[in-house]
Amino acid sequence: MLLIPCPNCGPRDETEFHYGGQAHVAYPENPNELNDREWAEYLFYRENTKGTFAERWVHSTGCRQWFNMVRDTVTYDIQAVYQMGSPRPATAVPAAAESGTATTAANSTITLGDAASSTPASSISAPEGATK
Amino acid sequence: MSTHQLPEHPEFLWHNPEPKSSYDAVIVGGGGHGLATAYFLAKNHGMTNIAVLEKGWLAGGNMARNTTIIRSNYLWDESAAIYEHALKLWEVLPEELEYDFLFSQRGVMNLAHTLGDVRESVRRVGANKLNGVDAEWLDPQQVKELCPILNISDNIRYPVMGATYQPRAGIAKHDHVAWAFARKCDEMGVDIIQNCEVTGFLKDGNRVVGVKTNRGTINTEKVGLCAAGHSSVLAEMAGFRLPIQSHPLQALVSELHEPVHPTVVMSNHVHVYVSQAHKGELVMGAGVDSYNGYGQRGSFHVIEHQMAAAVELFPIFARAHVLRTWGGIVDTTLDASPIVGTTPVENMFVNCGWGTGGFKGTPAAGLTFAHTIATGAPHKLNKPFALERFETGALIDEHGAAAVAH
Numbered sequence: 306m307l308l309i310p311c312p313n314c315g316p317r318d319e320t321e322f323h324y325g326g327q328a329h330v331a332y333p334e335n336p337n338e339l340n341d342r343e344w345a346e347y348l349f350y351r352e353n354t355k356g357t358f359a360e361r362w363v364h365s366t367g368c369r370q371w372f373n374m375v376r377d378t379v380t381y382d383i384q385a386v387y388q389m390g391s392p393r394p395a396t397a398v399p400a401a402a403e404s405g406t407a408t409t410a411a412n413s414t415i416t417l418g419d420a421a422s423s424t425p426a427s428s429i430s431a432p433e434g435a436t437k
Numbered sequence: 438m439s440t441h442q443l444p445e446h447p448e449f450l451w452h453n454p455e456p457k458s459s460y461d462a463v464i465v466g467g468g469g470h471g472l473a474t475a476y477f478l479a480k481n482h483g484m485t486n487i488a489v490l491e492k493g494w495l496a497g498g499n500m501a502r503n504t505t506i507i508r509s510n511y512l513w514d515e516s517a518a519i520y521e522h523a524l525k526l527w528e529v530l531p532e533e534l535e536y537d538f539l540f541s542q543r544g545v546m547n548l549a550h551t552l553g554d555v556r557e558s559v560r561r562v563g564a565n566k567l568n569g570v571d572a573e574w575l576d577p578q579q580v581k582e583l584c585p586i587l588n589i590s591d592n593i594r595y596p597v598m599g600a601t602y603q604p605r606a607g608i609a610k611h612d613h614v615a616w617a618f619a620r621k622c623d624e625m626g627v628d629i630i631q632n633c634e635v636t637g638f639l640k641d642g643n644r645v646v647g648v649k650t651n652r653g654t655i656n657t658e659k660v661g662l663c664a665a666g667h668s669s670v671l672a673e674m675a676g677f678r679l680p681i682q683s684h685p686l687q688a689l690v691s692e693l694h695e696p697v698h699p700t701v702v703m704s705n706h707v708h709v710y711v712s713q714a715h716k717g718e719l720v721m722g723a724g725v726d727s728y729n730g731y732g733q734r735g736s737f738h739v740i741e742h743q744m745a746a747a748v749e750l751f752p753i754f755a756r757a758h759v760l761r762t763w764g765g766i767v768d769t770t771l772d773a774s775p776i777v778g779t780t781p782v783e784n785m786f787v788n789c790g791w792g793t794g795g796f797k798g799t800p801a802a803g804l805t806f807a808h809t810i811a812t813g814a815p816h817k818l819n820k821p822f823a824l825e826r827f828e829t830g831a832l833i834d835e836h837g838a839a840a841v842a843h
Contacts, residue, residue, distance in 0.1 A: 306736045306737050306738050307728075307736065318738075319736055319738065320738050323727065324727040324728045326682070326729075341828045341829070341830075342828055344828075345680070345827045345828040346678075348771075348827075349680040349770075349771050349827045350678050350679075350680045350827075351680075351682060353669035353670075353679070353681055353682050353683055353729065354729075355667070355669075355670050355683075355731045358729060360728070360729065376728075378683075378728075378729050378730050378731050378732070379730075379731045379732055380732065381730065381732055
């Protein structure tokens with residue numbers, strides 16, 4: 306069982322949370338201009354990183370807020386927790402990882418506090434480029 | 438029913454050759470699917486100058502970690518075709534491979550606990566029959582007759598309202614299946630190379646021409662990926678993406694018991710599947726851990742949940758003990774169907790996405806993937822399972838449709 310540090314409620318058991326998959330996947334800026342390949346990328350293709358991975362969680366039975374978390378998918382170590390809309394913080398990841406990840410500017414989930422996000426990346430299909 | 442004496446192993450199984458500098462084809466992944474692919478490449482297509490590369494020991498990944506359930510009662514035509522073909526191969530393989538891996542056709546029951554379950558189940562029985570898959574609908578009394586230890590009383594949270602039953606389904610000894618394929622591959626001249634991890638691919642333009650490994654570079658004309666949970670990692674090395682998410686999937690066994698469980702029982706709704714292994718362990722599994730993971734272990738609450746379901750359905754299990762739990766890494770797709778076919782890289786082929794149910798598909802995966810690698814085009818059974826379906830929208834949506842217990 307993971308012990309997840311909710312940014313609002315503090316450390317709680319994994320059973321209080323639900324998983325939301327890869328973080329920083331923005332809705333396409335110009336959906337009408339996407340071809341089938343690009344739609345497939347948006348709908349079905351997600352990073353499946355072996356190593357440090359930015360992902361979304363929701364504290365379903367606590368504050369009911371979404372947040373982002375950086376976790377190692379091999380050791381399951383939690384390396385960072387941060388708010389929706391914030392850029393991925395630097396962890397023990399090659400700097401190149403940042404360039405490929407879009408922020409959730411168009412995400413429908415709740416943005417907390419200081420949501421001064423960086424500019425959305427233009428490509429939803431850009432590889433995260435991180436880690437194995 | 439009585440506990441089986443396991444058959445003697447053959448005197449000799451396989452060599453451990455050093456990798457050669459080149460092969461006609463290289464299969465990455467020495468699990469059930471990789472070995473079955475190599476077997477059918479050699480047997481059906483005469484390709485014997487091939488190698489199976491395994492980064493650990495033979496069949497030590499999901500082939501060693503699954504709950505060995507074999508069935509073909511899937512809803513959609515494409516799935517029923519490939520899984521039923523697999524089941525027919527399971528029925529002849531012990532003789533063909535000259536290795537008794539104890540395929541026991543003791544039947545598989547999929548319980549219905551709600552009206553929705555009942556409607557889905559009856560519909561699936563009809564679809565199965567149309568596709569030539571043996572299927573029956575059982576009322577609770579018939580369920581009890583087939584599996585007397587099941588609790589069919591009304592006094593549980595989700596009473597058993599009936600079940601689908603596939604008599605030809607069953608279980609097999611998973612390790613013996615792998616060894617049976619490996620032995621025949623070795624006899625036909627296939628190199629099975631353990632402790633050989635792929636670290637990259639050599640490409641000439643967009644065409645794969647070799648494999649880099651921790652035991653040197655191997656030139657090859659064709660590469661087939663059979664790496665289940667690690668398929669995305671290999672694809673990234675090769676420069677393309679797969680619509681796959683890797684999750685931990687756990688299973689567990691009890692200590693040995695007298696034979697009490699004559700069939701295989703799966704319940705999607707209270708979520709557990711249970712059989713009794715040949716030696717007497719109760720073997721149980723349930724759903725994946727929700728998060729992406731490569732750790733070959735999951736969270737305890739997932740096991741706790743499946744044990745609660747098992748004890749409610751089988752009160753006799755309340756005093757059994759969990760002996761071992763473990764996890765494998767399953768490669769799930771969003772339509773819960775596999776991907777078997779070509780890739781954006783020329784001469785590179787992929788067999789993945791079997792998710793939580795790959796063991797049962799082993800022979801058909803091997804047969805169709807070997808055909809695809811040898812001829813460069815899919816077999817009619819795996820044609821619908823191409824990577825392109827995520828673009829065309831021709832998904833084979835078996836989530837919740839196929840008695841799939843995810």
